[in-house]
Amino acid sequence: MSQIALPLELRGQSDPDRIVIGNANLAVYEALADPKSWPFRTAVLTGPPRSGKSLIGRWASGQGVKVIDGADTVDETELFHRWNAAQESGEPLLLISDRQPWEISLPDLRSRLGGSLQLEILTPDDKMVAQLIEIVAEQRGLSLSDGATQYLVPRIERSFAGIENLVAAIDRLSLERKAPATMSIWRDALDQVQGPEQQRLL
Incomplete structure (x- = not known):
């Protein structure tokens, strides 16, 4: 078990602190550290409430990854355009969704994201x-x-x-x-x- 420096925001507080890396998110952390290995240079991250998805996203952003937090709330056509833009630029793209599972209606977007790296924060031990x-x-x-x-x-x-x-x-x-x-x-x-x-x- 280890810790990395991430901005942890609890209710009413915003001082930088740590996020625990453990069984629930170790695979996520390791995958995000190597965006060159992602299919289509795209990863989709899901997980339960308060599990640190946004914190990890902010960390990934600092590593040169384009992050769309709350991707499940973005208009699907707009999201598809942003996926295409990331493909054209060669920029790795991380989409964070609060919905598990994330049901996508737009067929083109669904097929693209279905072939991307799927990451999930699990239950802590x-x-x-x-x-x-x-x-x-x-x-x-x-x-x-x-x-x-x-x-x-x-x-x-x-x-x-x-x-x-x-x-x-x-x-x-x-x-x-x-x-x-x-x-x-x-x-x-x-x-x-x-x-x-x-x-x-x-």
């Missing part, structure tokens, strides 16, 4: 979840007591948004109670965000 908890807490200025990740990782929802929501709940309860973020607060935050019946390990 335990190691990646632990690092994400620590980084989100650090960004919020939240100090987690020892043993936090060991307690939270087996119980937390396996999603990027779920991790952010849980750490936010811990932070909120700690501030409301004017108490350190220890196990009683971790447990109550889990109940608030997921409900006791949703926890993976009781």
Whole structure:
């Protein structure tokens, strides 16, 4: 597991920070580092909410890749023209879509993108979840007591948004109670965000 410098924007904050590279996105990162290998010099990136697609896109843009974030919201005819322009210029093109799957109506565009490199951010494993908890807490200025990740990782929802929501709940309860973020607060935050019946390990 490693980290690269990327501008990580959490709710209400915009200071540069890190993004975790782990099982969920390692293949994406490796592929984006080598755009010369992409079919038609084009890659399509999808993934769940809050999984860092835009952050990775901004990093790729700094590497000379043309990035269209929110490509699934762009008019398909316009997107087809932009794909053609990238082909003519020889510029690598990364299209980022929030929709999974991304259903494309325009046949020409669908066939072009269907032959492009398909990349997807997956579900984080335990190691990646632990690092994400620590980084989100650090960004919020939240100090987690020892043993936090060991307690939270087996119980937390396996999603990027779920991790952010849980750490936010811990932070909120700690501030409301004017108490350190220890196990009683971790447990109550889990109940608030997921409900006791949703926890993976009781």
